[in-house]
Amino acid sequence: MEASEAGRGTGGSGTAGQVWLRTPARAGRAAPPLTRERIVEEAVALLDAEGADRLTMRRLAERLGTGSTTLYWHVKTKDDVLDLALDAIFAEVEIPPEGGQGWRAGITALINGWRAVLLRHPWSAALLSRPMLGPNVLARSEFLYATLLEAGVTGPGLTAAAYGLSNYVIGSGLMQATWPTGAEREVRRAAREYLHANRERYPVLAAHGPLVADDDWETGFALGLTWILDGIEAGIARADERGPMSAGR
Amino acid sequence: MEASEAGRGTGGSGTAGQVWLRTPARAGRAAPPLTRERIVEEAVALLDAEGADRLTMRRLAERLGTGSTTLYWHVKTKDDVLDLALDAIFAEVEIPPEGGQGWRAGITALINGWRAVLLRHPWSAALLSRPMLGPNVLARSEFLYATLLEAGVTGPGLTAAAYGLSNYVIGSGLMQATWPTGAEREVRRAAREYLHANRERYPVLAAHGPLVADDDWETGFALGLTWILDGIEAGIARADERGPMSAGR
DNA sequence: ACCTGAACACCGTTCAAGT
């Protein structure tokens, strides 16, 4: 019964296992042949090319022309590599310009960009099960919160709105990125056949089944996003009725 | 460059790697000492106790009093064990009674039950990155689709509504199950400190940060769910205006 | 400051062999 040591490695200079909360320790001088950046960059390339469970310290090192143990000078664990790779792709999500086209447009743009990145790097959806605290993620969260706040979303509605939006993208991205496409299209066909064969037990699924065509993902996502935004907007309207200054409750 | 063989194991009797789509091959006679059910049950227990990355064929076998290689008689791969375990916990999600209290109440009950299960077995959230085709999952999807259909949701709105709801629970569950709690509470504190220390870069986050108290999860989830349901309901209302029989478009 | 090699304690899975 050695189940008590659930917490991960207890880390070096920082308080906890997360990369982001640890102090950098060294500020790289002149760019050395092997840098943390190059490792992360190559990790993303490897993940894009072969998926999450083919990422190995040994294989990653090979692509970089080093031994696997060398990586551990620049990086503490494999989990660090994953955290860093996950944050790196968030840099691809464009942050909409400031005084733009109103809050709905800004948030819609951010969420759509976010979703696009998740689909461009399908492995990322599965990695989202680790707390996202990297600088690129935080910068985009900052925009989300600031825009909502500026739109008039206050108090508990603020976190609800932010979480609602985030959860929705994450869930959607996870489901779509995960769902068999391309090479695994055969699984999809087999699933449809399976549902059809068992249509007595699952009549509605067999008829209107969840194995939709590719286009439906887009419209479905957009529709759900609209619903959430409408809900947020209605909340703002109600708050305004009670007087624009009554932020408290 | 051996990156071409992306597809998983190409399976035995069925078409693809998924457990569900394969034919059972043997119908267990009198219950043997080691059954597929016992394996799955023990796997869930192990996952609950120690989390996903501590589940090992060897450790699982040890808990069952066998050698690890014996498991492969009852199960094809470790992924099968995970798929089966994931479906098993879905049996805990109660399917609301048929002619109940209206569609909103029914769906709300299902979604809340679903969420409760995800939080009771936090490892499950991370496993959701595999297509869910097990019988327990399908039975609940069937209820969801049937209820929506009965409520008057039609055409593309149906898949949008079903996916919107599913994605929302999954995203929420993933985020909350993932977010450091309990033993890893220290990470949370460190994160808050980190945000505070960098409050010049993340002013809004530092002030209204995403590191909420536990209660906020509940209210936030309920609020977002209401928004989505409102959106679905509004869609039904619009469809009814155009005449109750105009399902088509 | 950075890189290397050997080594440790594991993995998932196969397969011939037993009963």
Added chain:
DNA sequence: ACCTGAACACCGTTCAAGT
């Protein structure tokens, strides 16, 4: 039909040693 043991080809990570 079910279980076992030995074996293969891997893992992540540590650490003394090199430059």
